[in-house]
Amino acid sequence: MRLLLPLVALALLSGCSSSTTWGWYVINPWTPSGWVNIKFLIGGMGATILISVIAAVLSIVLGLLVALPGLSSRWYVRLINRVYVEFVRAIPLLPMLFWVFYGLPIIFRSMGLDIPIDPFWGAIITLAISDSAFTAEIYRAGIQSIARGQTEAAQTIGLNYLQTMRYVILPQAIRRILPPLANQFIYIVKMSAFASVIGMQELTRRANELVVTEYRPLEIYTLLILEYLVLVLVISAGVRWLERRMGSDERG
Amino acid sequence: MTDIAIEMVSVNKWFSDFHVLKDIDLTVKSGERVVICGPSGSGKSTVVRCINRLETHQKGSIRIYGSEVTERPEDLRGDVGMVFQQFNLFPHLSVLENLTLGPMKSRGLSRSEAEDRARRYLERVKIPEQADKRPGQLSGGQQQRVAIARSLCMEPKVMLFDEPTSALDPEMISEVLDVMVELAEEGMTMIVVTHEMGFARKVADKMVFMDAGEIVETGAPAEFFGNPKSRRCQTFLSQILSH
Numbered sequence: 001m002r003l004l005l006p007l008v009a010l011a012l013l014s015g016c017s018s019s020t021t022w023g024w025y026v027i028n029p030w031t032p033s034g035w036v037n038i039k040f041l042i043g044g045m046g047a048t049i050l051i052s053v054i055a056a057v058l059s060i061v062l063g064l065l066v067a068l069p070g071l072s073s074r075w076y077v078r079l080i081n082r083v084y085v086e087f088v089r090a091i092p093l094l095p096m097l098f099w100v101f102y103g104l105p106i107i108f109r110s111m112g113l114d115i116p117i118d119p120f121w122g123a124i125i126t127l128a129i130s131d132s133a134f135t136a137e138i139y140r141a142g143i144q145s146i147a148r149g150q151t152e153a154a155q156t157i158g159l160n161y162l163q164t165m166r167y168v169i170l171p172q173a174i175r176r177i178l179p180p181l182a183n184q185f186i187y188i189v190k191m192s193a194f195a196s197v198i199g200m201q202e203l204t205r206r207a208n209e210l211v212v213t214e215y216r217p218l219e220i221y222t223l224l225i226l227e228y229l230v231l232v233l234v235i236s237a238g239v240r241w242l243e244r245r246m247g248s249d250e251r252g
Numbered sequence: 253m254t255d256i257a258i259e260m261v262s263v264n265k266w267f268s269d270f271h272v273l274k275d276i277d278l279t280v281k282s283g284e285r286v287v288i289c290g291p292s293g294s295g296k297s298t299v300v301r302c303i304n305r306l307e308t309h310q311k312g313s314i315r316i317y318g319s320e321v322t323e324r325p326e327d328l329r330g331d332v333g334m335v336f337q338q339f340n341l342f343p344h345l346s347v348l349e350n351l352t353l354g355p356m357k358s359r360g361l362s363r364s365e366a367e368d369r370a371r372r373y374l375e376r377v378k379i380p381e382q383a384d385k386r387p388g389q390l391s392g393g394q395q396q397r398v399a400i401a402r403s404l405c406m407e408p409k410v411m412l413f414d415e416p417t418s419a420l421d422p423e424m425i426s427e428v429l430d431v432m433v434e435l436a437e438e439g440m441t442m443i444v445v446t447h448e449m450g451f452a453r454k455v456a457d458k459m460v461f462m463d464a465g466e467i468v469e470t471g472a473p474a475e476f477f478g479n480p481k482s483r484r485c486q487t488f489l490s491q492i493l494s495h
Contacts, residue, residue, distance in 0.1 A: 152306050153340035153399075157354030157406055158330035167353060171344050 026216040027223055037210060041223060044206040048231070051120065051202060052189045055127035059188070060181060062128060063135025068165075070140045081136065088133035093194055097126045101198045123195035127188055134184055142177035143169055175246045182239040186232050193228075203227050256318075257282045257410050257441045258303060263312035265298060272298050273309065274465045280410075280458075285442045287452040287473075290462035291488060296445045299462070300412040303443070304332040317409065330358055333403030337415040339395045341387035347374070347398050348383040351405045359406065366405075373401040377431050393424030397431055404435075411435065413444040447492055453477065461485045 027041070028034035070081030101122035108115045117125070146169050154164040196205035207224040211217045258280040265273040272295050280286050288296045301307040303314060305321050305328065314321045316328055342350050351370035355361040361369070374380045377397035379390075387395050396416055403411060413432065417425045429451045436442055436455040446452065452459060452473060459476035461469040461484075469476070469485045480486045 147338075147340075149336060149338050149340035150342065153334075153336065153342070153402075155306065156304060156329055156332070156334040157402065158358030159354065160358075163357050167357065168342055172342075 022219065023216055024219055026210075026214050026219050037214070037220075038223075040210060041203070041206050041220070042227065044201060044203040045227065045231070047120075047195075047200060047202040048189065048192050051123050051127065051192045051195060051200070052185065055124045055131065055192070056185045056188050058124065058128035059131040059135050059184070062132035064139050066132055066136035067139035067143065070136065071143055081140070085133045085136055088129060091130070093126065093130050093191055094197070096130055097122065097194055097198060100126045100129075119195060119198045119200035122198055123192065123200050126194075127191060130191070131184060131188055134187075135181060138177055138180045138184065139173075142173040142180075145176055146172050178246060179239060179243045182235070182242055186235050186239075189231055189235065190228065255282045256280075257284070257316065258443070259313075259315045260299075260303075261313045261315075263299075263302065263309045263314060265302060265307065265309045265311075272465050273302070276312070276467055278460065278467065278470075280441060280443060282409075282441055283439050284457045285436050285440075285455050286444070286458045286460060287456040288443065288445045288460045288462060289447060289449070289452070289488070289492075290468075294462040295465040296460075296462045297414050300334070300414050300443055300445055303410075304329055304334050304412060306334075330354070330406045331409045333406060333408035333411040335396070335399050335403055335411070335413045335416045337418050339387070339392075339399045339419070341395055341399055341402070343387050346384050346386060347379075347390070350387065350398060351402050354402065354406050369405055370401070373404045374398075376404070376434075377401045378427075391424060392420045393427045396420065396424075396428045400428075400431055400435075410441045410443070413442065413446065415445050415447075417446065417448055449477070449489075449493060461488065463488070 025031060025034060027038050029038055066081055066084050068081075069077045070085075072078050101117055101119070104122075104125075105115070105117050108117075150168055150172070151164055154168040159167065192202060193204040195202055196208060199205070203224060207220050211220050214220065256279060258278070260276050260278040263273055263276040264271070276295075276299060278286075278299070288299060290296050298307055302309045303316070303321070308322075316332060319328070321328055341347075342353070345353065348367060348370055351373065352361075352363065352366035355366040355369060356363060371380060371383065374383055377400055379394055379397055379401075382390060382394060382398070387398065390398065400416075416432070417428050420428065425448070429448060432442075432444070432451065433455055442455075444451075444456075456473045459469075459471055459473050460467055461476070461480075461482070463484050469480060469482050471481075476485075477489065480489055
C-alpha cells in the first residue's frame with residue numbers, strides 16, 4: 001500500500017494535462033510513436049537480465065573459491081582471502097568498470113594476447129569480481145555458522161577436507177547462504193546499470209539514448225525506475241519463496 | 253610391541269600460554285579399557301582429542317599401534333573411533349547415511365556393502381528401526397547410540413569416548429552405557445572420559461585421575477576406588493560419589 005501511493009500520485013499528476021511539466025505522450029502505448037519508444041526501452045531488459053544472471057553465477061563460484069582459504073587455520077592462507085576481499089571491496093564499481101574495459105585489453109596486448117573485451121563481457125567481469133568479495137563473506141559466515149563439531153566428526157570418520165566440505169558442511173551451510181546470496185543478486189541487477197557508460201545496450205543506456213532524442217527525461221527516467229522496480233520485485237518474490245522452501249525443509 | 257594400542261610419552265600441550273597437558277604418560281594395551289576422570293578443565297578431554305589429532309600436542313610422542321600420530325593423521329582417524337559429548341551427528345543426513353558416509357567415502361565400500369554394515373551396527377546399538385529417520389527426530393540417547401554405531405562402521409581398533417553421557421537426560425544414560433558395556437565385553441580397546449563411576453567400576457581395567465593437566469593417579473578400579481592414594485583424588489571421588 002505504501003508503495004502504491006506514490007504511483008497513484010504520479011497518475012494523478014499525469015492527469016493535469018494543463019500543466020506543462022508532464023508529457024506522457026512520449027511513452028503513451030496508445031500512440032504509434034509512444035509504443036515504439038516503450039518497445040525500445042523495454043528492449044534493454046534482456047541484456048540487463050543476461051548480464052546480471054551470468055555475473056551472479058560467476059560471482060557465486062568465485063566467491064566460494066575466495067571464501068575457502070578464509071576458513072583455514074593457517075594465517076598465511078587466510079591472508080589470501082583477506083587481501084582479496086579488502087582490495088576488491090574497496091574499489092568502486094565505476095572505476096573498476098573503466099579499468100576492465102579500457103585498461104585490461106592493454107595488459108592483454110602487452111602480454112601478446114589478443115583478447116578483446118566488449119561491453120557485454122566487460123560489464124559481466126566487473127560485476128562478478130566486484131560482487132565476489134561480498135559473496136565470499138556470505139559463504140564464510142555461513143560455513144562458520146556450522147558448528148565445529150561437524151568438521152571434527154567428519155574427520156574422525158576419515159573424510160578429507162574436500163569430502164568434509166562436499167558432504168557435511170556445504171549441504172548444511174547452503175540453507176543459510178542462499179537467501180543472502182539471492183539478495184546479492186538484487187544488488188547485481190541494480191549495479192548493472194553502470195554497464196550503460198561503456199555502451200552496453202541495457203535498460204539504462206536505452207533510456208539515456210531516448211532522452212537525448214526526445215528531451216523528456218522526467219517521463220523516460222520514471223519509466224526506467226519502474227522497470228527496475230518490477231524486475232527487483234519479481235526477484236524479491238523469488239527470494240521469499242526460496243526462504244520459505246528452505247525453512248520448511250529444515251523442519252522436515 | 254603390537255599389543256600396545258596407544259602409547260603416550262611425556263606429552264605436553266599449551267593453549268597459547270596455558271599449559272593444558274603436563275608430561276602425560278599413558279599406555280593402553282590392546283583390548284584394555286581405560287577410564288579417565290577428573291574435575292572439569294583438568295585436560296582429560298584434551299588427552300583423547302590429542303590421540304586422534306583433533307588437537308595437536310607440542311612436545312612428546314603419541315603412538316597408535318606403533319605409528320606416530322603426527323605422521324599421516326588422516327590414515328589413523330579411521331582406526332580411532334570417537335564419540336563426542338554433543339553426538340555431532342550430521343543433521344541433514346538420515347541415520348543410515350550418517351553411518352555409510354565414512355565407509356563409502358574413506359574406506360571405498362560400495363553403497364550396498366556400507367548399508368549392510370550400517371544395519372548390522374544399528375542392530376548392535378539396538379535401533380535398527382530408526383535407519384531412515386533424521387537425527388533430529390531421535391531422542392538424545394538414541395542419537396548417541398547412532399554416533400557410536402557411526403564410529404563402529406569404520407571398524408576402528410580403538411574407541412575414544414569424550415563424556416558420552418554428559419549431555420543426556422538421566423533416563424537415557426543407561427541405554428548408552430549398556431551399549432558401551434557390551435562393546436567392552438567384546439574386547440574393544442576403549443578410552444572413556446566419564447563421570448559415570450558405576451560404569452567405570454564395571455568395565456575399567458585401569459582408572460586414570462587427572463587434575464590441572466597432570467595424571468595424578470592411575471590404578472586398577474578396586475584399588476582406585478577403595479584406597480585412593482592422593483589427596484586430590486580422594487576429594488574428587490568423595491564429591492562425585494556422595495550424591
